Amino acid sequence: MGFPKKSGWAACMLVLLLGVLMVWAPDTASASIDALWPEQGSNVLTDKDLVVDASHSDQGYVMVAFGSTTKKKLKVRVSLGKQQLDYNIGGDGEYVVLPLQLGEGKYDIALYENVSGKKYAAGGKVTVSVSLSSANIPFLYPNQYVDYNLSTPCVMKSDELIHSDMTEQQKYDEIAAFMAQNFSYDFAKAKKVGAGELPSVTDAFENKEGICQDLAAIMVTMLRVQGIPAKMMIGYADKYYHSWTVAVINGQEVFLDPTHEIGAINAKTYKVERFY
Numbered sequence: 001m002g003f004p005k006k007s008g009w010a011a012c013m014l015v016l017l018l019g020v021l022m023v024w025a026p027d028t029a030s031a032s033i034d035a036l037w038p039e040q041g042s043n044v045l046t047d048k049d050l051v052v053d054a055s056h057s058d059q060g061y062v063m064v065a066f067g068s069t070t071k072k073k074l075k076v077r078v079s080l081g082k083q084q085l086d087y088n089i090g091g092d093g094e095y096v097v098l099p100l101q102l103g104e105g106k107y108d109i110a111l112y113e114n115v116s117g118k119k120y121a122a123g124g125k126v127t128v129s130v131s132l133s134s135a136n137i138p139f140l141y142p143n144q145y146v147d148y149n150l151s152t153p154c155v156m157k158s159d160e161l162i163h164s165d166m167t168e169q170q171k172y173d174e175i176a177a178f179m180a181q182n183f184s185y186d187f188a189k190a191k192k193v194g195a196g197e198l199p200s201v202t203d204a205f206e207n208k209e210g211i212c213q214d215l216a217a218i219m220v221t222m223l224r225v226q227g228i229p230a231k232m233m234i235g236y237a238d239k240y241y242h243s244w245t246v247a248v249i250n251g252q253e254v255f256l257d258p259t260h261e262i263g264a265i266n267a268k269t270y271k272v273e274r275f276y
Contacts, residue, residue: 032159035225036140037149038063038097050076050111050124053095057107057130060138063095064109067124073114074123080107085274087144088196099145099276100130101138101231136229136248139220145199145276146232148221154205158222168228168249175222176256183218184209185264199232199243212265213243215258223247231275237267244270 040063041055049070053063064076070091078085080102089096100107107128112120132138142148148155161178162171186209199217204210210218216232223230229248236242237257242265244257259265 032155032162032225032227033164034227035155038141040095045126045128046124047126048111048124049113050109050126052109052126052128054126054128057100057128058133058137059141060100060132061097061141061143062100062107062109062128064089064098064111065093065095066091066111067093069093070113075112075114075120077110077112078102078107079110080105097141097143097147099138099141099143100128100132101275104130104132106130139229139231139248140224140227142221142224143276146201146217146220146224147198148201148225152205152221153202154218154221155225157205158225161222162226171226171228172223172247172249172254175219175226176261178222179215179219179258180261182208183215183258183262185212185259185262186210186214187264212259215262216243216245219245219256219258220247233270233272233275235273236269236271237265238269240265240267242267242270246275 036059038061039056040053043053043055045052045054046067049067051065051067066074066089072091074089074091076087076089076098078087078098083102087098107130108125109128110125111123113123115121158175161174166174190211193211199213200210201214201217201221204214205218213234220230220232231246233244233246237244242259244255244259247254247256257265260267
């Protein structure tokens with residue numbers, strides 16, 4: 001059954017009305033339409049079982065995978081000079097996004113396979129020369145520690161809160177206020193979390209509670225998809241191993257500890273060990 005036909009006059013008036021509404025509608029489109037997402041490319045480097053897609057190294061990331069399949073534990077070491085960071089990756093052959101957050105230069109990316117106990121054997125190594133398009137570009141993409149996509153709940157919530165006509169400071173303040181008002185600290189999880197466990201952005205967001213690294217990763221995610229460079233920091237808050245955030249607002253670094261904001265920690269000194 002069809003809809004009744006409108007007269008020519010009524011149809012014209014409807015078109016004009018829609019046109020007026022479109023012209024006068026406020027610009028509320030989310031800025032996350034311009035969010036940055038990792039992509040595969042053609043510059044793929046291999047050595048033994050190590051596969052590295054370095055096509056977008058200028059964007060501050062590489063994509064790393066094990067060249068076949070294995071049930072062995074695997075580690076990837078990313079080094080720049082004396083600085084180095086270790087990551088766990090799966091043996092399923094799927095790419096993992098790793099950040100190039102240590103600056104510009106020649107990065108060594110090496111694979112290690114577990115042979116027994118805590119012993120690992122070298123499984124391949126490549127070198128990637130990195131010249132970043134901007135100093136903060138690594139902190140605008142998802143990676144293994146700050147892992148999200150378009151359907152991640154906190155990404156969608158960020159779109160609800162933030163509109164493209166807001167200033168950077170307004171966006172930051174809105175997200176910081178949301179974190180402080182809607183989350184609690186997961187003391188039970190804190191007692192049983194294991195070494196090397198990655199942040200749980202989705203679970204923590206849906207439960208509205210998490211440990212420090214979960215809360216930091218959620219806030220960093222919500223900022224990055226709105227075009228604000230943000231770092232997930234890991235180190236020590238006083239004597240406690242801890243995670244917090246640093247964002248870049250109007251060219252200036254801004255510190256915020258989501259765990260402190262909800263009253264779960266009251267540290268006086270922070271010492272950075274690594275960041276993502």
